[in-house]
Amino acid sequence: MKSDNITISDIAKALNLSNGTISKALKDHYTISEPVRKKVQEYARQHNYRPNLAAQALRGNKSRSIALLLPSIPNSFFAEVISGIESVIHDRNYHLIIAQSLESFEKEQQNLKQLSWHAIDGLVVSLSTETTDLSPFRELQQKGLPIVFFDRVPDNISTHLVTADNEEGAFQLTSHLIAQGYHKIAHITSPAHTSITRERLSGYYKALQKARIPIEPAFVQHCEHGGKELVEIETAVNNLLALKNKPDAIITASDRITIGCFSILKKKKIRIPGQMALAGFCNFSAPELFEPALTTLHQPAFEMGKTATELLISLIESKKAVTDFKHIRLPVSLQIRQSTAKKK
């Protein structure tokens, strides 16, 4: 776009000062006298001065752009996350560069490479289900790139993490089902290596233990690609249905698995909750319209995006190296509906 913006040297000429003075005055440098500072800032404001981002980037070796790498954009949960990121990024004067991995490690790596060409200042990531090798991320960190992970976060990495309180969420889902009279509760989830899977499993186990319900290993089914293909979910459901000791309820671990599982049960004409109760992690916008209305565990996706971005920006703008990293767990909310009605 033809930029008709004025530049620092325009201001310098107009006020009979030098470029250096203007530059310093604009950023409240301490060596500039109050009247000059005021005059310059006033002039800049009136003439709608905007710093040339390209020049700043070239000079300062930073681009004021943040990259977002996530599994899938058109997914209720991640779309809300993006919205949360958008809510902070403009005010802080950053760009957002979005790339989706589509749950593929290869695509993720390819994206990562492309993003690095953009000379990004920071990276917000939710890992693909396939990702186990974190070395590419570690390498980028070592080159000085701040990274914040959210939702699907790695272990053993030194940086901020933002997740929903997955353990608590699974605990609530499971406890709710138990309270409704279901005692044979299965869990369909993502690959065992991912953080969210482990945390949710842990919550599931804790709830069972608390109710003194023995753990049945066959009740836990993993979708190796997080339910990317429906057939994965179908296999998981079939495995459960083939058990001698069939479960009477299923809790599911992601938008896609929840919706997929629901759909498969309906296709199989299995009554919900009569034959099988169902509840799961889900940020879908209208679960109350389903038949039956679906009990969901809602994650604060918008806040996750917002929080992760704020943390990232704090890392980027921190003068001294940050070593005190936090894992923020945001509260979830259980929304009880028909699909987990009391067992008869």
Add this chain to the structure above:
Amino acid sequence: MKSDNITISDIAKALNLSNGTISKALKDHYTISEPVRKKVQEYARQHNYRPNLAAQALRGNKSRSIALLLPSIPNSFFAEVISGIESVIHDRNYHLIIAQSLESFEKEQQNLKQLSWHAIDGLVVSLSTETTDLSPFRELQQKGLPIVFFDRVPDNISTHLVTADNEEGAFQLTSHLIAQGYHKIAHITSPAHTSITRERLSGYYKALQKARIPIEPAFVQHCEHGGKELVEIETAVNNLLALKNKPDAIITASDRITIGCFSILKKKKIRIPGQMALAGFCNFSAPELFEPALTTLHQPAFEMGKTATELLISLIESKKAVTDFKHIRLPVSLQIRQSTAKKK
């Protein structure tokens, strides 16, 4: 990020050539001899040379970034659009800057201003429902900024437009309902001034005319904010239900209106399709799980995003001013389900 990339002058030193020669060789300038060209490109490839985007931006007065301005990110339709844009933008070496208007003209203008600071090369827009004043967009165009509109497009503007075939979609929906035995078909839609509303109304009227069904003006209800607040949709539904001559079917004009209307009818315990058939424009991912499964008209959102972006890039990169603008209408697909079962 600490960019450890090599630069043009690194190559120049290594090969004992000048910067200018390297620059030209890399872009296949005709004045560079074949052997030099090859040598330079080979060296660049081997050493993983990437042009510094900030420098290119500063020098060439363009940023290789494209802005996307749309009503709402966490909306099935627009999320798919973003995915479509993402699919082309990286390969063409552009950034994407996203801003959402949340259906507010004021927020849209504010975004527009902020975006212009980023020195964007082009703009992809879907207008907010509130927008009637196009002058800000026209001004940007006159300053030389290429703009492509999609979905909610303006009239009387000289640029490429990309929409779904809204008229055909509404025609199909209406004709389908007629064929199923519904003859009192209402239409809940967005404000009358928007392009999609007019096109869909036109399709609706054409289908009625073709079937020789008289048009009933009270059957057309507008949600002034596109159903941003549920109460708008509720009012529209109530207006229809209060009519002496009640409709026996409703077609709805957007994700939000469709879902909202569905929800309201259920809350009112109105049987679908027994008392009121329902079908609408909807890119929601699992309309078959609703009760009843919802007949939808699906828009090719991914393709719309992709097409709009390709057109925009062609405008940006066109050497000569483009005057031959097209309005591309992408095909829609009607998915028939229970909510429009044959009238008894």
Add this chain to the structure above:
DNA sequence: TTGTACGCGTTATCAA
């Protein structure tokens, strides 16, 4: 307290 001068990496112009 302010001004001068240089360099970030690239590209365009002009000279060789």
Add this chain to the structure above:
DNA sequence: TTGATAACGCGTACAA
């Protein structure tokens, strides 16, 4: 066909 040089706008030593 290639080389030298200047310029894009900004920030920062260092000089004044």
